[in-house]
Amino acid sequence: MLLLKNADVYAPEPQGICDLLIGGGEILAIQPHIEEAGLPVQPEVIDADGCPVTPGFIDNHVHIAGGGGEGGFQTRTAELDIQSALRAGVTTLVGVLGTDGVARSMEDLLAKVYALRNAGLSAWCYTGSYHVPIRTLTESLMRDIMLIEPIIGAGEIAVSDHRSSRPSSAELARLAADARVAGMLSGKAGVVNLHLGDEPAGMEPLFELAESLNYAKTVLLPTHCGRNKALYEQAKTWAKSGGTVDFTTSSVPQFVKNGEISASRALDEFIREGIDIAFMTWSSDGQGSLPLFDEKGQFSGLTTGTCQSLITELKSALALGIPLETALAPLTTNPARMLKLRRKGTLAPGSDADIVIFDRAMEPETVIAGGRVLFSPA
Numbered sequence: 001m002l003l004l005k006n007a008d009v010y011a012p013e014p015q016g017i018c019d020l021l022i023g024g025g026e027i028l029a030i031q032p033h034i035e036e037a038g039l040p041v042q043p044e045v046i047d048a049d050g051c052p053v054t055p056g057f058i059d060n061h062v063h064i065a066g067g068g069g070e071g072g073f074q075t076r077t078a079e080l081d082i083q084s085a086l087r088a089g090v091t092t093l094v095g096v097l098g099t100d101g102v103a104r105s106m107e108d109l110l111a112k113v114y115a116l117r118n119a120g121l122s123a124w125c126y127t128g129s130y131h132v133p134i135r136t137l138t139e140s141l142m143r144d145i146m147l148i149e150p151i152i153g154a155g156e157i158a159v160s161d162h163r164s165s166r167p168s169s170a171e172l173a174r175l176a177a178d179a180r181v182a183g184m185l186s187g188k189a190g191v192v193n194l195h196l197g198d199e200p201a202g203m204e205p206l207f208e209l210a211e212s213l214n215y216a217k218t219v220l221l222p223t224h225c226g227r228n229k230a231l232y233e234q235a236k237t238w239a240k241s242g243g244t245v246d247f248t249t250s251s252v253p254q255f256v257k258n259g260e261i262s263a264s265r266a267l268d269e270f271i272r273e274g275i276d277i278a279f280m281t282w283s284s285d286g287q288g289s290l291p292l293f294d295e296k297g298q299f300s301g302l303t304t305g306t307c308q309s310l311i312t313e314l315k316s317a318l319a320l321g322i323p324l325e326t327a328l329a330p331l332t333t334n335p336a337r338m339l340k341l342r343r344k345g346t347l348a349p350g351s352d353a354d355i356v357i358f359d360r361a362m363e364p365e366t367v368i369a370g371g372r373v374l375f376s377p378a
Contacts, residue, residue: 161197
């Protein structure tokens with residue numbers, strides 16, 4: 001049993017200074033004061049000293065088994081180090097493959113999900129990679145989602161990108177239909193995660209699909225929505241009509257120079273323009289390659305995404321004057337709702353005890369996952 005004292009609780013809605021009682025991996029109580037003497041066992045006590053305490057972050061797009069390779073085998077990125085996720089306040093991850101669905105396999109991805117779970121984090125994954133037809137574990141998207149517990153959807157499938165396999169409208173419609181039905185039958189999200197590239201079509205394939213499938217906006221989860229100005233404007237239209245859009249927090253100066261819209265700026269503009277931020281999520285693209293290409297499409301360099309970029313963008317949002325409870329939504333309640341992670345993304349009795357204690361500089365100081373302290377000051 002664990003007792004957090006003097007926590008400035010953001011659930012993510014502000015609750016003021018409270019104590020949190022944790023047992024059996026879940027939050028048992030949140031009250032202004034919980035007396036140790038009245039508990040059935042002596043708890044471990046952590047004094048939050050009035051610092052912000054929030055739900056653990058949900059990073060819904062991470063190359064947990066590594067990614068990359070656009071510059072040759074020597075540019076393959078390393079798999080996720082668990083401590084790098086914890087240092088960023090991440091307690092829940094959704095793993096993806098990416099450009100490489102050949103040398104990177106679904107077996108690798110699923111094994112890493114289990115490794116993260118064994119280390120105390122919560123983890124799920126998508127089946128497939130950039131390319132269509134997707135490679136699955138059971139030779140069926142529906143069977144993967146329904147019969148393999150950690151698999152919650154398909155992705156990341158590339159559209160409007162020079163690395164895409166150019167899926168047709170019919171192929172995307174079939175993926176969406178199969179994912180949706182498999183999700184309904186299994187109680188999972190059944191989403192299709194779509195990588196958006198720089199090509200002029202942008203989100204047009206998604207809008208076309210939405211015209212024929214009235215449920216498309218509840219199934220499709222486009223990511224990298226701030227990649228350029230034109231794509232960003234399409235993303236705003238998608239969100240206004242009830243579709244969720246995901247903004248990547250990892251970036252490099254070249255992307256910004258080319259017109260990338262940061263996650264924090266997008267959140268600020270959504271608020272200012274009256275767009276419901278419930279339809280926005282953030283993800284890090286952690287361990288994914290951030291390749292650079294010249295005007296001829298030739299590879300010219302590469303850096304790697306990091307979970308730490310979530311903290312960078314959170315601080316940027318606060319610097320823009322966005323309240324903490326609002327800035328937390330794309331990292332907590334919003335992805336939990338979109339991905340049907342019902343015990344995640346909030347601090348409330350009965351929810352999973354995934355908790356971050358921040359210091360006064362808004363850096364994660366202590367991270368609790370499943371009721372266990374997995375990261376704390378040395």
